[in-house]
Amino acid sequence: MIFKWFFLIKYTFGDLKIRFSQRSALFILSLFSGVKSVKKIVDFPAYGNPEIGRQLVEGKYIFAGVRFDLNVDNPWLIEIPSPEVEQNLHGFFWLNDLASLGNSKAKDRALVWVRKWFFYNSIGKKIGWDANITALRCINLVRNWKFLHGVTRKKDQQFQKELWLHYKFLKVIFPIYSLGLKKLNIIYSIFLLSLAFEDSARIQKKLLTKVCTVLLSPTSFRNILSNRSPEDILTFFIILIDVLKIQEEKKYIKNNDLENLQKLKSTIAPVLRGLRLGNGVLTRTHGGDFGPRDLIDKYLVDADVKAPAALTSILGFERITAGRLILIVDCAKPAEGPNAASPHASCLSFELSSGQRPIFVNCGPGGRFGGPFKRYCRSTQAHNSCTLGNISQLHFEYISRKKRWPKEIIINGPKIVSVSREKTLEATWLNLSHDAYQDKYGYVHNRKLLVLNSGTAFSGTDSFEISKNKNHYFKRVDHFYAYFQLHPDVELWDHPRLQTIILRLRNGEHWIFETDLGVVSIEESTFINSSHSGPRSTKRIVIRSATLLNKTEIKWSLRRREIVNRNTRDAEVVR
Numbered sequence: 001m002i003f004k005w006f007f008l009i010k011y012t013f014g015d016l017k018i019r020f021s022q023r024s025a026l027f028i029l030s031l032f033s034g035v036k037s038v039k040k041i042v043d044f045p046a047y048g049n050p051e052i053g054r055q056l057v058e059g060k061y062i063f064a065g066v067r068f069d070l071n072v073d074n075p076w077l078i079e080i081p082s083p084e085v086e087q088n089l090h091g092f093f094w095l096n097d098l099a100s101l102g103n104s105k106a107k108d109r110a111l112v113w114v115r116k117w118f119f120y121n122s123i124g125k126k127i128g129w130d131a132n133i134t135a136l137r138c139i140n141l142v143r144n145w146k147f148l149h150g151v152t153r154k155k156d157q158q159f160q161k162e163l164w165l166h167y168k169f170l171k172v173i174f175p176i177y178s179l180g181l182k183k184l185n186i187i188y189s190i191f192l193l194s195l196a197f198e199d200s201a202r203i204q205k206k207l208l209t210k211v212c213t214v215l216l217s218p219t220s221f222r223n224i225l226s227n228r229s230p231e232d233i234l235t236f237f238i239i240l241i242d243v244l245k246i247q248e249e250k251k252y253i254k255n256n257d258l259e260n261l262q263k264l265k266s267t268i269a270p271v272l273r274g275l276r277l278g279n280g281v282l283t284r285t286h287g288g289d290f291g292p293r294d295l296i297d298k299y300l301v302d303a304d305v306k307a308p309a310a311l312t313s314i315l316g317f318e319r320i321t322a323g324r325l326i327l328i329v330d331c332a333k334p335a336e337g338p339n340a341a342s343p344h345a346s347c348l349s350f351e352l353s354s355g356q357r358p359i360f361v362n363c364g365p366g367g368r369f370g371g372p373f374k375r376y377c378r379s380t381q382a383h384n385s386c387t388l389g390n391i392s393q394l395h396f397e398y399i400s401r402k403k404r405w406p407k408e409i410i411i412n413g414p415k416i417v418s419v420s421r422e423k424t425l426e427a428t429w430l431n432l433s434h435d436a437y438q439d440k441y442g443y444v445h446n447r448k449l450l451v452l453n454s455g456t457a458f459s460g461t462d463s464f465e466i467s468k469n470k471n472h473y474f475k476r477v478d479h480f481y482a483y484f485q486l487h488p489d490v491e492l493w494d495h496p497r498l499q500t501i502i503l504r505l506r507n508g509e510h511w512i513f514e515t516d517l518g519v520v521s522i523e524e525s526t527f528i529n530s531s532h533s534g535p536r537s538t539k540r541i542v543i544r545s546a547t548l549l550n551k552t553e554i555k556w557s558l559r560r561r562e563i564v565n566r567n568t569r570d571a572e573v574v575r
Contacts, residue, residue: 042195044143044242047295048096056098057105064088064368065530075113076120084368090121090128091136099147110148114141118162131173132182135189138166142192167193179220181232187211188239195246205252208243212257215240216264226335227342228315230275231288234296237268241299269305272296274319275328278353283317283328285349286335287342287365287378289530318419320428323455324355330383331419331432334394334410341409345394347417347434348447349383352458352558357505358487359558360384364528369535375408377528384484386462388443388547389477393436412439427452438467441475459557466550477547482554484513484541488527492539501541502561510561517554518545 052062061068061075064085068078075094080086088094095114098106121128128137141148141163170190177183191207214220215236224236244261247253253261275282280297281290316332329350334343344362352360362384366377376382379392387393394413414434421430429450437443448461464480486492486503493502499520503511525540545554 041146041149042142042192042246043146047143047292048098048100049292050097050100050102052094053097053099053101053106056094057101057109063094065528065534066368067534073112074116076116081370082368082374084365086128087133087136090117091133092140093136095140095144099144102147107147114148115159118159131170131177132185134166135170135185138163138170138189138193139185142189142196145196163193164197167197178223179214179217180223181235184211184214184220184236184239187214188243204250208246208250208252209257211243212253212261215243216257216260221264225315227286228332228335229286229288229342230272230282231291233268233275233315234272234282234291237272238295238299240265240268241302245302265303266305269300269303271315273300273305275315275317277328277351277358278324278326279356279358283351284362284364284529285330285346286344287367289365318421318430320430320451322428322451322453325451325455325458326353327351327449327451327458329430329432329449331417331430333414333417336410341407343394343410344378344383345380345392345410345413346383346385347393347414347436348432348445349380349385350449351384354455354505354509354511355507357489357507357509359490359503359505359511360484361487361527363485363526366526366528366535369528373528373535381483382485382526386445386447386464386480386482388437388441388445388464388480390479390481391437393434425453435467437464438469441477442467443477457557457559459555461553461555463551463553464547479544480547480552482518482543482556485525485527486539486541488536488538490539492522503558511558512561513541513556513558515543515554515556518543
């Protein structure tokens with residue numbers, strides 16, 4: 001309770017400080033006029049999804065994976081349901097999708113929407129003027145300036161003026177932010193704008209030095225890692241690679257900083273490879289989405305680092321690769337303190353793929369669809385882990401009950417998570433445990449995961465055992481549940497044996513899921529990712545077992561029924 005109130009006071013004052021600074025800067029800048037034209041185009045790799053771009057041109061409005069129905073061609077009249085949608089919409093991420101489509105209709109649509117944004121969201125208005133969102137909007141505008149080159153004509157003088165005010169606003173607001181991803185986004189956007197406006201070499205060099213300072217700061221990188229979102233690490237990595245490519249032309253960075261940036265690249269690239277499933281996307285944990293595969297491929301190629309890393313353990317993940325099987329396990333405490341508003345109750349949860357086909361997946365980030373979806377997708381029940389009495393590992397508490405978007409943090413969860421890894425000629429296994437249920441119920445969750453090195457079988461043992469710590473009392477809970485969330489593309493076939501389920505993947509593989517104890521059921525579940533305009537229906541396997549006085553244990557296994565033949569597709573793993 002003390003932690004809750006301390007965090008509440010700290011968060012409230014920090015939020016008020018930022019909001020006051022932003023509004024003060026906006027008010028002052030709105031009193032002054034000025035304009036400077038964009039003179040330079042900086043080339044960047046394609047970033048968007050052309051299929052989403054095509055739908056946007058056709059009048060199907062999809063932002064952050066949420067579809068909206070509009071009677072008029074004006075996305076700025078949308079009632080925004082979540083911060084995720086606001087960031088996508090007002091951060092101009094849709095511009096990447098239109099640019100990746102690249103035809104004249106896409107360009108016309110982009111020009112109209114950009115101009116309308118400046119009409120409906122002028123600098124004196126608060127919507128869309130959060131500093132981080134403003135920075136993302138500028139980054140996406142500069143990245144796609146070649147696509148939008150028509151806006152440099154005289155009739156778009158107002159556009160040039162507004163963008164120049166963006167530049168001034170970000171320069172004023174930058175110092176108040178602490179080191180982390182938001183500060184990096186802001187200073188990087190300022191630097192890109194200085195390139196676009198062709199500021200003096202002295203100013204550009206000074207700004208690039210600041211970008212390098214944030215990139216190389218141990219505090220900055222530690223804060224990004226502490227959030228434990230693979231997608232945040234990808235964003236950090238993209239900026240790092242872009243800076244190194246710009247340096248090839250500008251030669252602004254000092255030799256020692258350049259050397260440290262190269263070392264940082266060599267550290268992060270293997271970690272990102274280690275966080276990819278067999279289909280090339282990122283494991284989806286702690287609010288992060290899977291990331292665009294083509295973009296990940298492009299930037300990893302630029303990094304020229306081939307091997308996945310054993311370094312994933314620094315993020316609290318373990319990875320096992322066996323044949324075509326890739327297993328990624330979340331085995332660390334969730335983020336605390338300032339980052340406690342984003343972590344999921346996913347301790348000891350895993351995602352599994354065979355070849356390029358995912359089998360077991362987390363439900364994904366649900367915040368874009370509003371508060372109830374976000375709370376559910378953060379719960380243990382939305383992951384491949386176990387609950388005691390159908391109670392989530394983490395307790396969520398409101399720190400802000402704003403009518404628009406209430407904010408929740410975790411106030412308790414696992415304090416001790418243990419991990420050990422062993423390997424023989426036949427198999428690799430993980431011995432895992434966490435104490436999330438110890439304080440309230442007196443139980444410790446133990447999980448053993450084993451993967452045959454041939455990649456033909458994966459098994460686990462889950463148990464709830466009364467804690468040996470005598471400082472915790474025991475409270476009996478009747479049942480515990482083990483959840484196995486299936487990817488929507490996985491088909492379920494009946495099997496005559498009650499505790500056996502056949503899984504069929506789209507590449508032709510058949511897998512048999514079995515358990516020895518407990519009641520097995522198949523339930524409806526949800527799968528969410530940004531490439532679909534709404535939650536997708538899927539299935540999950542649930543094992544329910546009665547708890548015993550000292551220790552309750554279930555064993556389950558997944559084994560491939562047949563050797564993959566010539567007709568099997570997508571067997572190769574994306575590295």
